[in-house]
Amino acid sequence: MYLESLKLINFRNYNQLQLKFHPKLNVFVGNNAQGKTNILEAIYLTSTGKSFRTNKDRELIKFDKEQAYIKVEGKKRYTDTVVELKLEENKKKQIKVNGVTLSKNTDILNNVYVVVFSPEDLKLIKEGPSERRKFMDDEISQMKPSYFHYLTQYNRVLLQRNNLLKKIHHHKKYMDTLDIWNEKIIEIGTRIIIERAKFVTRIAPLSRLIHRKITENKENLEVKYISNIQLNNTFEETLESFRSRLKESLEVDLQRGTTTVGPHRDDLGVFVNGIDIRSFGSQGQQRTCALSLKLAEIELIKGETSEYPILLLDDVMSELDINRQKFLIKALRDVQIFITTTEREHLNDLNVDKEYVFYVKNAIVRKEKIESV
Numbered sequence: 431m432y433l434e435s436l437k438l439i440n441f442r443n444y445n446q447l448q449l450k451f452h453p454k455l456n457v458f459v460g461n462n463a464q465g466k467t468n469i470l471e472a473i474y475l476t477s478t479g480k481s482f483r484t485n486k487d488r489e490l491i492k493f494d495k496e497q498a499y500i501k502v503e504g505k506k507r508y509t510d511t512v513v514e515l516k517l518e519e520n521k522k523k524q525i526k527v528n529g530v531t532l533s534k535n536t537d538i539l540n541n542v543y544v545v546v547f548s549p550e551d552l553k554l555i556k557e558g559p560s561e562r563r564k565f566m567d568d569e570i571s572q573m574k575p576s577y578f579h580y581l582t583q584y585n586r587v588l589l590q591r592n593n594l595l596k597k598i599h600h601h602k603k604y605m606d607t608l609d610i611w612n613e614k615i616i617e618i619g620t621r622i623i624i625e626r627a628k629f630v631t632r633i634a635p636l637s638r639l640i641h642r643k644i645t646e647n648k649e650n651l652e653v654k655y656i657s658n659i660q661l662n663n664t665f666e667e668t669l670e671s672f673r674s675r676l677k678e679s680l681e682v683d684l685q686r687g688t689t690t691v692g693p694h695r696d697d698l699g700v701f702v703n704g705i706d707i708r709s710f711g712s713q714g715q716q717r718t719c720a721l722s723l724k725l726a727e728i729e730l731i732k733g734e735t736s737e738y739p740i741l742l743l744d745d746v747m748s749e750l751d752i753n754r755q756k757f758l759i760k761a762l763r764d765v766q767i768f769i770t771t772t773e774r775e776h777l778n779d780l781n782v783d784k785e786y787v788f789y790v791k792n793a794i795v796r797k798e799k800i801e802s803v
């Protein structure tokens with residue numbers, strides 16, 4: 431799919447903005463803090479209803495205003511999609527898809543498909559397991575909105591179980607209620623584990639193929655879901671192994687006042703030619719693996735939805751050498767890409783249609799370089 435246009439009113443540092451996009455490559459050039467990422471953030475909001483930078487809507491509304499508005503017009507293979515968001519201080523977001531107001535804001539998912547790639551994503555392999563869990567969770571949620579509900583529920587139940595563990599430490603009488611939370615955590619947690627395992631099984635061959643191409647067949651990438659709960663053939667069997675793990679860990683959980691087993695402790699293992707790249711990879715290798723995983727995600731969304739997602743590349747080009755930049759653009763021939771960069775030169779000799787290079791200065795967007803505003 432691709433976006434034809436974007437309209438913003440009082441969003442971040444913009445008063446009013448209206449842009450028409452190229453179906454392939456769109457580039458935003460400008461110094462720091464001018465409003466480039468704000469545009470990508472607005473696009474992301476029309477995909478997930480959330481920002482990738484804040485969960486406070488107030489920050490998205492222009493400082494001196496009370497309301498903000500975002501609209502995108504998207505083209506899919508067989509249909510068009512118009513998504514509108516109205517943000518208001520101290521109120522729930524109002525979201526419309528094709529003119530119809532959503533009763534549940536999570537129903538926004540599955541309309542505009544977006545993949546973001548930022549310098550933080552390049553650190554995906556280097557950082558701790560929570561980043562890699564987030565990678566899995568974000569991608570699965572986008573393709574399967576019910577997963578997002580499980581995750582929210584799981585985090586709530588986990589918090590309640592942890593609070594209860596702390597209480598039991600002081601008052602044993604609370605022990606009786608623990609079973610209720612155990613059952614909840616097992617049931618929702620098992621669903622999460624199974625979905626993550628499925629996701630990794632699907633992304634593994636895609637990322638292996640892409641990684642082979644980027645490294646000219648030198649590296650064999652393997653990704654594995656690493657769960658502290660034994661994954662069995664059926665839902666019931668996995669549920670059972672979670673139940674026994676939780677039982678075994680009860681004493682430690684009570685001592686520490688926290689739940690020490692479950693999907694919130696899982697990881698994504700990343701191996702190159704059999705070596706654990708999380709601990710032993712060079713920085714360059716880790717970044718290439720992250721790139722392969724992101725590109726695999728795009729192919730996966732295409733496979734699941736029959737639409738290519740839109741790719742948002744936030745300040746990432748300057749971090750990639752020319753070969754990787756070229757690979758990226760070539761591999762994504764069919765994908766609409768939005769790039770932000772501080773220097774036009776960072777794009778080296780990529781073929782960018784001049785018409786779709788936007789210069790951004792202090793929330794003013796023009797097609798020619800803005801010398802002074």
Ligand SMILES: Nc1ncnc2c1ncn2[C@@H]1O[C@H](COP(=O)(O)OP(=O)(O)OP(=O)(O)O)[C@@H](O)[C@H]1O
Pocket residue numbers: 441442443444460461462463464465466467468469488489490491492493494745770772
């Ligand atoms: N709610 C808001 N109201 C008004 N201005 C805001 C608001 N939120 C952020 N800004 C302004 O937006 C600018 C930041 O924009 P943005 O994050 O898009 O920068 P950028 O051009 O992508 O820069 P960089 O290259 O550093 O990432 C800052 O000047 C900031 O003060």
